[in-house]
Amino acid sequence: MTKVDAPIVLEAKGVTKRFPGVLANDRIDLKLRQGEILALLGENGAGKSTLMNILYGLYHPDEGEIWIKGEHLQLGSPRDAIARGVGMVHQHFQLVPVMTVAENVMLGAEVTRAGGRLDRREAARRVRALSDKYGLRVDPSAVVEDLPVGTLQRVEIIKALYRHADILILDEPTAVLTPQEANDLFRIMHDLTEQGVSIIFITHKLKEVLAVADRIGVLRGGRMVGTTTPAEATEASLAEMMVGRKVILQVEKSAAHPGRPVLQVENLTVRDERNHVMVADVSLEVRAGEILGIAGVQGNGQRELVEALTGLRPIESGRILVEGQEYTSASPRQITEMGVAHIPEDREKHGLVMAYSIADNMVLNQYYQSPYASGPVLDQDKIEDHGRLLVKEYDVRTPSIFTLARNLSGGNKQKVIVAREFSRPVKLLIANQPTRGIDVGSIEFVHKQIVAQRDRGVAVLLVSAELDEVLSVSDRVAVMFDGRIVKTLPIAEATRERLGMLMAGSEA
Amino acid sequence: METTISPPRIRTWLNDFGISAVIAVVVIVAIFWGYVTSPQVTTAVLASTLRQSTPLVLGALCGLMGERSGIINIGIEGQMLLAAFIGFLANVYTGNLLLAVLAGVLTGAIMGALLAFMSVTLKMDQIIAGTVINILAFGLTGYYYQQGLTTQGKLLPISLGPLAEIPLIGPVLFRNPPITFATLILIFVIHYVLFYTRWGLRTRAVGEHPSAADTVGINVYFVRYTNVIIGGAIAGLAGAYLTLEAVGSFERAMTNGRGFVALAVMIFGKWTPLGSWGAALLFGLTTALQTQLQFGGRLAIPHQFIGMLPYVLTIVVLAGFVGRARPPAAIGQPYETE
Numbered sequence: 001m002t003k004v005d006a007p008i009v010l011e012a013k014g015v016t017k018r019f020p021g022v023l024a025n026d027r028i029d030l031k032l033r034q035g036e037i038l039a040l041l042g043e044n045g046a047g048k049s050t051l052m053n054i055l056y057g058l059y060h061p062d063e064g065e066i067w068i069k070g071e072h073l074q075l076g077s078p079r080d081a082i083a084r085g086v087g088m089v090h091q092h093f094q095l096v097p098v099m100t101v102a103e104n105v106m107l108g109a110e111v112t113r114a115g116g117r118l119d120r121r122e123a124a125r126r127v128r129a130l131s132d133k134y135g136l137r138v139d140p141s142a143v144v145e146d147l148p149v150g151t152l153q154r155v156e157i158i159k160a161l162y163r164h165a166d167i168l169i170l171d172e173p174t175a176v177l178t179p180q181e182a183n184d185l186f187r188i189m190h191d192l193t194e195q196g197v198s199i200i201f202i203t204h205k206l207k208e209v210l211a212v213a214d215r216i217g218v219l220r221g222g223r224m225v226g227t228t229t230p231a232e233a234t235e236a237s238l239a240e241m242m243v244g245r246k247v248i249l250q251v252e253k254s255a256a257h258p259g260r261p262v263l264q265v266e267n268l269t270v271r272d273e274r275n276h277v278m279v280a281d282v283s284l285e286v287r288a289g290e291i292l293g294i295a296g297v298q299g300n301g302q303r304e305l306v307e308a309l310t311g312l313r314p315i316e317s318g319r320i321l322v323e324g325q326e327y328t329s330a331s332p333r334q335i336t337e338m339g340v341a342h343i344p345e346d347r348e349k350h351g352l353v354m355a356y357s358i359a360d361n362m363v364l365n366q367y368y369q370s371p372y373a374s375g376p377v378l379d380q381d382k383i384e385d386h387g388r389l390l391v392k393e394y395d396v397r398t399p400s401i402f403t404l405a406r407n408l409s410g411g412n413k414q415k416v417i418v419a420r421e422f423s424r425p426v427k428l429l430i431a432n433q434p435t436r437g438i439d440v441g442s443i444e445f446v447h448k449q450i451v452a453q454r455d456r457g458v459a460v461l462l463v464s465a466e467l468d469e470v471l472s473v474s475d476r477v478a479v480m481f482d483g484r485i486v487k488t489l490p491i492a493e494a495t496r497e498r499l500g501m502l503m504a505g506s507e508a
Numbered sequence: 509m510e511t512t513i514s515p516p517r518i519r520t521w522l523n524d525f526g527i528s529a530v531i532a533v534v535v536i537v538a539i540f541w542g543y544v545t546s547p548q549v550t551t552a553v554l555a556s557t558l559r560q561s562t563p564l565v566l567g568a569l570c571g572l573m574g575e576r577s578g579i580i581n582i583g584i585e586g587q588m589l590l591a592a593f594i595g596f597l598a599n600v601y602t603g604n605l606l607l608a609v610l611a612g613v614l615t616g617a618i619m620g621a622l623l624a625f626m627s628v629t630l631k632m633d634q635i636i637a638g639t640v641i642n643i644l645a646f647g648l649t650g651y652y653y654q655q656g657l658t659t660q661g662k663l664l665p666i667s668l669g670p671l672a673e674i675p676l677i678g679p680v681l682f683r684n685p686p687i688t689f690a691t692l693i694l695i696f697v698i699h700y701v702l703f704y705t706r707w708g709l710r711t712r713a714v715g716e717h718p719s720a721a722d723t724v725g726i727n728v729y730f731v732r733y734t735n736v737i738i739g740g741a742i743a744g745l746a747g748a749y750l751t752l753e754a755v756g757s758f759e760r761a762m763t764n765g766r767g768f769v770a771l772a773v774m775i776f777g778k779w780t781p782l783g784s785w786g787a788a789l790l791f792g793l794t795t796a797l798q799t800q801l802q803f804g805g806r807l808a809i810p811h812q813f814i815g816m817l818p819y820v821l822t823i824v825v826l827a828g829f830v831g832r833a834r835p836p837a838a839i840g841q842p843y844e845t846e
Binding site for chain 2: 090098
């Protein structure tokens, strides 16, 4: 049976959902056939998550109908969706860290013996049966917090299958995976569809969509702007559908002309809160006018490395030099004043003060200096002028400079940080996940700015878990695994496959 | 391949409770030595230990029911106090002890419902919500308290036949009034419920990661309400114990900080009923020793210093000197359903 005329298992008709001030879903129609992989593509804020939460019963649509296997449904809660065979793997894993795999899998649908006693043995047996049937390797007795993310994803899938789900919704499942783990996942998805499971696969990664989907639906601004198939679409055409205009996916840059060394790190070792060594004896060098990309799966010490370099985390041993000057135990302010700019990983926690206006956020790195302050008194006019100038220059989409940072979209928040960090002369830029979770249009903008800084002679250290980003922006690539730099390659020698192997810890 | 999975294994148990095990061994050796040298005093001290530990372990059970589901309860003191008072009044005016105990338990449950309403539905800061409970209880009991009332009778010890004749253990464990027996049973029941039943698994999931529970269709609010109300009822039982079983009358602020010490007991017991029982016994022992030493009059230390013992122990525990304790991850955070 071809997938084209397989029965429709799930259908949304004219689904509309409003939040205060936002039309999140606008008359969306969607059909899912049995055994197919439907990719749902869209920028952040396009309404993908809202739609999925409606299909899973977490939200109620304001208008429209949901049909599952020919039945018109009013989904009151996830329980109703689960009962109809809908399973969801959330972007942020919904697993209890201190419990075992089997306990997590059976939670909410427990197997019990007489007297209400949990039957952990039977639960483990069922987990093993599912893992054998679908090739999902997991140990039911392992404690979730000890498992790597790739395994957690398999646990989430088993959790859905355990509830007899035959419609799976995967929300950005590859965001936290290595390329190898992602390929593993695609194989699993394929096996599942062979056995009659239907999958909705949400993502904003164009390559993945083309590789695994049977059909592709594109959402923009809460509306379904089109459906297509991998055979008919290209990355460029999909990006254009997503953003609504032509997008340059390839970062345009000339060859680098590295100058004197700006950042030198020698034998750096850093521990985390739990006293584990997260950065082990790392040495690296970044020269003026070049971009050193650090590739690696999240949690391999990148965060601790950046925090140590920016003075946010104490150093166990080793040295850090900027332009030959030692700043091993300098405070964040001293580091800032030496001409180091920092785009932090978590923009809401470390990048912005959410309750401050845009204008105030844009002077966080120099508010205490002239011309923004004289003595203890701030010069509001200067701060506002500065804000207006940057909002214009960096194209921050906001009603005014007095808008609070928390009310901006992810991409605009990122632009505020980039604007602030680039609004003064810097020698070194440390950018950690600078485009995480922002839309294609903003990604293009941020990449352009980073390359522009490089061309002005700034040394750039770019940390990213996105392999595509590292490959397209960097001049050299260092791969971090288990706290060590396992290899540094010139960009010409760095291929996806090679980096993927290195990121997974095997020498290429 | 057959792997079985079970809750705490021996090795993790040793990791978690190693220090407690050492303390327990020391205490047991001391008791044995005490029994050899002066059996009567030792029996008296141990019986007193159990009596002192009863309201503490009940308070700790109340606290951990709440915290395991994600709600911090610092209103245990107030729940106990008001329950003690209402239970006392019920007995004074009806003369019925069973009715009085039920009145106390019900009062505790209502106070639990109030805490749950403030913390879960109103999403108030849970420390403030607990403080409201405490102030309310102190205010109400202080205002309506009348001097000179006494209960009509007290809950009296029951001997469990031949078991009560075993030397040392018999009089300590098997000759006790009803609430003390009920407490001993309750400790094991709650331990079983928490770690071996569906309800317990759901409760712990809600306390650790409420949205994980929500996405598999568990009603987070319902689980939290239920646990906090049951916890309140248990605190109510502790209150009833104070007026109806231990003292036989009511005094202003008679809980005397037990609700707060119960929190220390819960933490020392690593949020487990059995651990809390051990911790409560240790606290009870310090109080019993303190009484014994004061009346014995053989010590040259001013009695105020001996009186400090249980509180010093509380400070030491709460300051984190005793082992690594990991509270449920989601405590104190109101849950917002999407």
